[in-house]
Amino acid sequence: MHTDTERCVRAVRSKDARFDGWFFTAVLTTGIYCRPSCPVVPPKARNMVFHPSAAACQQAGFRACKRCRPDTSPGSPEWNRRADLTARAMRLIADGVVDRDGVPGLAARLGYSTRQIERQLRAELGAGPLALARAQRAQTARLLIETTALPMADLAFAAGFASVRTFNDTVREVFALSPGELRTRAPKNHGSGGTPGTLALRLPFRTPLNPDNLFGHLAATAVPGVEEWRDGAYRRTLRLPHGHGIAALAPAPGHIACRLTLTDPRDLPVAISRCRRLLDLDADPVAIDGQLRTDPLLAPLVDKAPGRRVPRTVDADEFAVRAVLGQQVSTAAARTHAARLVTAHGDPVEDPEGGLTHLFPTPRALAAVDPGTLALPRTRRATFTTLVGRLADGSLRLGVESDWPRTRAQLLALPGFGPWTADVIAMRALGDPDAFLPTDLGVRRAARGLGLPATPAALTARAADWRPWRAYAVQYLWATDDHPINVLPGREEARP
Structure with a gap:
């Protein structure tokens, strides 16, 4: 633009x-x-x-x-609606890959040479990966300066700088103020969340934002021990590159209130990026809703509650496992299956503010599970063990760098993976804004009630006009149902 x-x-x-x-x-x-x-x-x-x-x-x-x-400012929506090289690189940079692994690590994750990555990013963004990562470090430094009481030397390394001198020079160059001057100008509350090591932040977004299905979905499907709804906030544990953390996210006027408790402050930018991705905060709701309103049968749903986001995930591998556990069972049953795995195989954490007890198990830990101990039908056990085995050995990679069509094809090639499972992973774990669920029972029921075609083939044909935002159309269709995923906890009395 x-x-x-x-x-x-x-x-x-x-x-x-x-x-x-x-x-x-x-x-x-x-x-x-x-x-x-x-x-x-x-x-x-x-x-x-x-x-x-x-x-x-x-x-x-x-x-x-x-x-x-x-x-x-909110991130560009371009990086969450595209699957080309530039968009995938930007998602990885936001996830801290350049700070951890350098440009060669970024190139390796994308399967291109460093020269190709440099050339592509400079052509489209006017800056290479190092400059983009540097800008992110500067923003992280400012957050830490203004919201914590960390000594400047500790803060510099937490923000990802190799030296205090580089930190000082970058802050002065970017903000025309020294780190000390930035701290002097900031409010004196240091962002305390009430617990040592907790940072209180505001996550911006483009309006409008409808929190009902977003937080309702996360709360209704929360896995005990890993997620919970408490005191008006969705809380969950985070597995991060340098340690772990706990995020508490709550809708507030004009922003999302975010409290992060981290075992290592170096994980701050990654934690923020994953929380923004979880809540789809970089979406452009005006463009999305404008496209969906062109369908006269969808327009009333959009006008009634505009700004619906797609509830996503902080861990693509975790979501894929949970999608398999949720095949052909109720939401409550899926939560029970996942909770058993968490208790038996998740890494324990301490949560002084609530009831979070574990990180979700890694694919490697789940690959060691005896299939006979799983309370699942035999065919789903085979699906589960195949998936976690492929994730553990790296032959299947799910993440922000995924090529959506290719990864979806890989998923469909796995035993027990049909279109619904592959597409719900594409929508919520991979972040494909055009992923569609024409075989989903709730989508078909909503389509029938609106006068849309109810058969998967006919509905897919009709939904061609909704592209590239069919994942958002799914949210509006689901919202026609009387289900807890559509209601912000605490507003149950407003349900029809």
């Missing part, structure tokens, strides 16, 4: 927050860059240039605006 100068100028002049994260405005006369919704008086058009990323602005010598804080 940043190449469409006229459209960008209109967005800046109208201070349209819908475009925050889509592009950034660099002001030639001041040397700063802003988000489109910056509250200051817009500069003259001839003094504005537009960049596709904060990293590109920083590469060009611009520093972040102190008013609108463009480094904290």
Whole structure:
């Protein structure tokens, strides 16, 4: 979008927050860059240039605006609606791969050379992977400076910097303030969540956001010990690169309230990225709902409760296992099966604030399970053992870097995997916004009630007009049912 100068100028002049994260405005006369919704008086058009990323602005010598804080804008929805090389690379960078494994590690995960990765990212984003990762480190540093009391030396390494000097230089260059000045300007509560090591953050999103199906689904399907709904928040354990953590997420006016308790502060950017992905916070609901409204039978559902997101996952392997456990059984039965595995094979954690007890077991731990101990039908036991074996040996990789069509084909080749299982994994674990479930009982029942075709083939044909947002159409169709997944906990009295 940043190449469409006229459209960008209109967005800046109208201070349209819908475009925050889509592009950034660099002001030639001041040397700063802003988000489109910056509250200051817009500069003259001839003094504005537009960049596709904060990293590109920083590469060009611009520093972040102190008013609108463009480094904290929602992520571009482009990276969650595409499966090409650039989008997959951006999802991996957000997950901290460059900080942990360098550019060679990023290239290895994607199956391309480092030169190809560099060339592709520079062509589309105006910055290479190192600059993009550096911009993310700067944002993490600012969060830690403003929300914790960590000493600056500890904070520098927690944010991913190799030295305190590099940390100081980067913060000054990006924000035109020293780390000490940033902390002085910040509120003095240090983001305390009431527990030592807990950070309280605000996760931004593009409006509108309907929390009912999003949090309702996560709460209704929560695996005891790993997830819970407590005190108005969805809470769960997180397995992270350097340790583990607990996230508490709650809808609030204009943002998602997020409390993170981490055993290692280096995991902060990864934890934030996974929480945003879980709640689909980088989606563009205006574009999605606008497309779905073109179908006259879907339009009333969208108008009634716009801004539905797709509840996703923080761990693709975990979700795939849970999808198999949930085949042809009730939600309660699926939770029971998963809870037994968690108790027997999950890693224990301490949760002073609630009832979380374990991390979900890794594929390697589950691959060692005796199939005879599983309270599952024989065919589903075979499906389970095949899946966890393939995940454990690396022959099947599910993650943010997945090529959606290829991974779906790999899943369908596994015994016991039909279209429903493959597509629900594609929708919620891989993040494919166009994944569709025409064989799902709830989708077919909703389609019949709306006057849409109810047979899978006919419904798929009709849903071609909903592309590339069919996963969101599924959320609107599911919402027609009287089921706990559609109700924000605490609002049960509002159910029909």
